[in-house]
Amino acid sequence: MSTTKFTCIKAIMLFIMIICGSCKKYFDVEVDKGLLTADNIFNDDKSATSAIYGLYQTMVTGTFAGGSENGIAALTGLSADEFHNVLGEPPYVLYENNELLADDDAIYSIWTSAYQAIYQSNDILESLESSNGVTSGVRNQLKGESLFCRAFCYFYLANLFGEVPLIISTDY
Numbered sequence: 314m315s316t317t318k319f320t321c322i323k324a325i326m327l328f329i330m331i332i333c334g335s336c337k338k339y340f341d342v343e344v345d346k347g348l349l350t351a352d353n354i355f356n357d358d359k360s361a362t363s364a365i366y367g368l369y370q371t372m373v374t375g376t377f378a379g380g381s382e383n384g385i386a387a388l389t390g391l392s393a394d395e396f397h398n399v400l401g402e403p404p405y406v407l408y409e410n411n412e413l414l415a416d417d418d419a420i421y422s423i424w425t426s427a428y429q430a431i432y433q434s435n436d437i438l439e440s441l442e443s444s445n446g447v448t449s450g451v452r453n454q455l456k457g458e459s460l461f462c463r464a465f466c467y468f469y470l471a472n473l474f475g476e477v478p479l480i481i482s483t484d485y
Contacts, residue, residue, distance in 0.1 A: 355444035358451040365455050366441070368433045368462055375426030376419070376464065383419045385469050424471070427466040428480070434463035436485050 355361045372378045377385055384403075390396040391408035398405040407413060414419060437459045441452050461482075470477045 322332065338366060355414060355440045358446075358448055361441070361447045361451060361455055364437050365458050366461065368430060368437060371426075371433055371448035372430045372462065372466075375432060376422040377469075383422060385423060385473075388419060388423070389441070389473070401462050424470070426471050431442035431466050432483060432485075434459045434466075435481060437465075439483055 316346060353360070356366055373380075373390070376383045380386060387396065388408050391405055392411050392413075394409075396409075398409045404417070404419065408419070438456060441447060441456055441459075444452070447455070467477070
């Protein structure tokens with residue numbers, strides 16, 4: 314390597330080190346006190362109820378129970394002959410013919426979005442147990458809704474995949 318290239322590389326590295334070293338104040342960011350954190354979500358009924366709304370949002374916007382063409386209802390409907398792929402779209406022919414592939418993106422998406430909802434359900438259940446700010450009536454309602462959502466996910470996972478990992482805490 315020529316000395317010119319070596320000197321150029323040293324100069325670039327020195328420049329990067331100076332820039333990174335002088336930017337420390339940009340990395341020290343205070344947390345916005347108006348944001349909800351795990352510590353204060355379950356301090357009252359209203360914020361605890363928003364957590365369950367977040368779980369429903371996860372289930373609806375994810376591919377698992379969202380009602381999209383790659384959702385659980387559509388894909389299981391195709392494989393159960395409840396629906397028919399009238400356009401002959403290639404990925405959906407596999408579902409209609411019950412020829413599922415392990416590396417299918419829709420299958421992976423169903424699996425991951427279901428387990429995201431399960432994790433969120435478990436988090437709500439654990440947080441409700443340790444919370445003192447939620448009234449008992451709201452606590453029971455949210456607990457029931459979280460247990461139902463978790464059971465709903467496991468119902469479909471077990472029917473689609475057979476034996477699946479049963480995760481009932483956030484410590485997976």
